[in-house]
Amino acid sequence: MPRTPPIALPLTEVAPPPRGASPGLRLTALATGFIMAALDVTVVNVAGAAIQEDLHASLSELTWIVDGYVLVFSSFLLLGGGLANRLGAKNVYLWGMAVFFVASLGCALAPNAAVLVGARLVQGVGAALFMPSSLSLLVLSFPERRERTRMLGLWSAIVATSAGLGPSVGGLLVSAFGWQSIFFLNLPIGIVGILLTRRCIAEAAIHRVRLAVPGHLLWIAALAALSYALIEGPRLGWDAGALLVPYAVLVVAGGALVARELRADNLVMPWGLFRRPSFTGANLVGFLFNFALYGSMFMLALYLQHARGAGALRAGLELLPMTVWFPLANLVYARISARFSNGTLLTLFLLVAGIASLTMTTVDSSTPYWTVAVAVGVANIGAGVISPGMTAALVDSAGPENANVAGSVLNANRQIGTLVGIAVMSVVLGTVDDWDSGPAVCFLLVGLAYLAAAVSAWGLIVRPERPEAVTAKA
Incomplete structure (x- = not known):
C-alpha cells in the first residue's frame, strides 16, 4: 500500500471570524446547506405520490427522482472534499450553494419526469460541493473541543428540525401549491445561506494538492452502475440482458479502482485514517444508520399513502409525531455528550432504534396508526442522538486538521447508505407487491441494520476507547 499523502489542514491557517459574526450567525450560515440537502430527501418522499400522478411517473422513475440525487451526491462527495482543500472550503461551499439554488429552480419548473431526474442530478452535484465544506468550516470555526461538540449538537438539531418537519411542511405545500413548491422552498434558504456565509465565515487555508481525477471517475462509474442495477432490477428482471452492461461496469470500475488505490500516491480514500478503529467504526455506523433511517422514511411515506389511503397533507401530518423527535434528541445529545463517550451513546441508542424497528415486523394495512407512530418515534429518538454522536466520534478520531477529507468520507458513506437503503x-x-407484507419485510431489514451498527459502534469505538479512559483516570 503506498504512502497516504498529507491531508492535514492546520488550524493556525484559519483566519479569525469577521467582526460581528456571532457564533449563532456562523452556525446558521453553515447549517443552511445541510438543511437544503436534508429537506430534499424527506420532503420529496411525501410529494412522491403527487409527482407520480402529475408527471405520470412509474415507481422506477420515482425511485430515480429520489435516488438519482443521492447517487450523484454520494459519488461526488469525495471529490468535493478534495476541491475544498485545493480551492478553499468557503469558496467551494458558496459554489455548491449556487449550483443547488439553480438546480432547485430547474426541479420546480420541470415539465416531465426525465427533466426532473436531470435537475435532481445537478442538485446532487451542488450538495456534494457544500456538504464536506460545511462540516470542515464548522469544525475550523470552533476549534475548542468542548464548544465544537456543543455546536455539532446544535448544528445537527437545526438540520434535524428541518428534516423532521420536512414531511409535514412538504405535505402542506404539496396540498396547497403543488409538488413544485417543495423545490421553490430551497430558494429563500439558499439566498440566506449565501449571504450569511459571505459575511460571517472566515476564509480557510488553500492547499494545492493534486486531485485523484481518474480514481474519482472510477468511483462515480461503479456507484452509477450499482444504482442502475438496484433500481431497474425489479422492473427488468435481475437476469435481463439490459443489466449486463451495468454489472460489467461495476466489476471493471470497482476492480480498476482497487488496483489504482494500491499503487497510486494521490488516493481517492484516505486509507491511513482507516487504521484508526474509531474512524472505521464511525463510517460503518454512518452507512448502516442512513440505510435504516432514510430507507424507512422512504417506505413509510409510501405506506401511509398507498396502504392507508392518506393524501400528501395527511401523510405529512401523520409523519410529524414520528419525526419531531429528531431535533429534541439532538438537543439531548448536546446536554449529555460531556458525560458519556460518543461510542457508548451510539451503542445504546442504536440498540434502542433497532429493537423499536423490529417490533414493527408484523405491520400491515390494518395496524393502528399510533402503534406505528410510537415504534417509529422511539427509533427516531435514537436516531436524533446517533447522528451528531457519530459525527463527533469521526472528528475526534480524525482530528480537526483532517476535517475536509474526514467529513467527505463520512458523508459519502452515509449517502451511499441512503442510496442503497x-x-x-x-x-x-x-418484489412483494403487497402492502400487507412489504412494509413488514422493510422494518425487519431496518432493525437488523440498526443492530449491526450497534455492534460496530461497540467493537470499533467503545472498546478502543476503554484503555485510554483507564489510563486517563490513573
Whole structure:
C-alpha cells in the first residue's frame, strides 16, 4: 500500500471570524446547506405520490427522482472534499450553494419526469460541493473541543428540525401549491445561506494538492452502475440482458479502482485514517444508520399513502409525531455528550432504534396508526442522538486538521447508505407487491441494520476507547 499523502489542514491557517459574526450567525450560515440537502430527501418522499400522478411517473422513475440525487451526491462527495482543500472550503461551499439554488429552480419548473431526474442530478452535484465544506468550516470555526461538540449538537438539531418537519411542511405545500413548491422552498434558504456565509465565515487555508481525477471517475462509474442495477432490477428482471452492461461496469470500475488505490500516491480514500478503529467504526455506523433511517422514511411515506389511503397533507401530518423527535434528541445529545463517550451513546441508542424497528415486523394495512407512530418515534429518538454522536466520534478520531477529507468520507458513506437503503426498500416493495407484507419485510431489514451498527459502534469505538479512559483516570 503506498504512502497516504498529507491531508492535514492546520488550524493556525484559519483566519479569525469577521467582526460581528456571532457564533449563532456562523452556525446558521453553515447549517443552511445541510438543511437544503436534508429537506430534499424527506420532503420529496411525501410529494412522491403527487409527482407520480402529475408527471405520470412509474415507481422506477420515482425511485430515480429520489435516488438519482443521492447517487450523484454520494459519488461526488469525495471529490468535493478534495476541491475544498485545493480551492478553499468557503469558496467551494458558496459554489455548491449556487449550483443547488439553480438546480432547485430547474426541479420546480420541470415539465416531465426525465427533466426532473436531470435537475435532481445537478442538485446532487451542488450538495456534494457544500456538504464536506460545511462540516470542515464548522469544525475550523470552533476549534475548542468542548464548544465544537456543543455546536455539532446544535448544528445537527437545526438540520434535524428541518428534516423532521420536512414531511409535514412538504405535505402542506404539496396540498396547497403543488409538488413544485417543495423545490421553490430551497430558494429563500439558499439566498440566506449565501449571504450569511459571505459575511460571517472566515476564509480557510488553500492547499494545492493534486486531485485523484481518474480514481474519482472510477468511483462515480461503479456507484452509477450499482444504482442502475438496484433500481431497474425489479422492473427488468435481475437476469435481463439490459443489466449486463451495468454489472460489467461495476466489476471493471470497482476492480480498476482497487488496483489504482494500491499503487497510486494521490488516493481517492484516505486509507491511513482507516487504521484508526474509531474512524472505521464511525463510517460503518454512518452507512448502516442512513440505510435504516432514510430507507424507512422512504417506505413509510409510501405506506401511509398507498396502504392507508392518506393524501400528501395527511401523510405529512401523520409523519410529524414520528419525526419531531429528531431535533429534541439532538438537543439531548448536546446536554449529555460531556458525560458519556460518543461510542457508548451510539451503542445504546442504536440498540434502542433497532429493537423499536423490529417490533414493527408484523405491520400491515390494518395496524393502528399510533402503534406505528410510537415504534417509529422511539427509533427516531435514537436516531436524533446517533447522528451528531457519530459525527463527533469521526472528528475526534480524525482530528480537526483532517476535517475536509474526514467529513467527505463520512458523508459519502452515509449517502451511499441512503442510496442503497432507498433502492433496497424499493426492491422489496416492488418484489412483494403487497402492502400487507412489504412494509413488514422493510422494518425487519431496518432493525437488523440498526443492530449491526450497534455492534460496530461497540467493537470499533467503545472498546478502543476503554484503555485510554483507564489510563486517563490513573
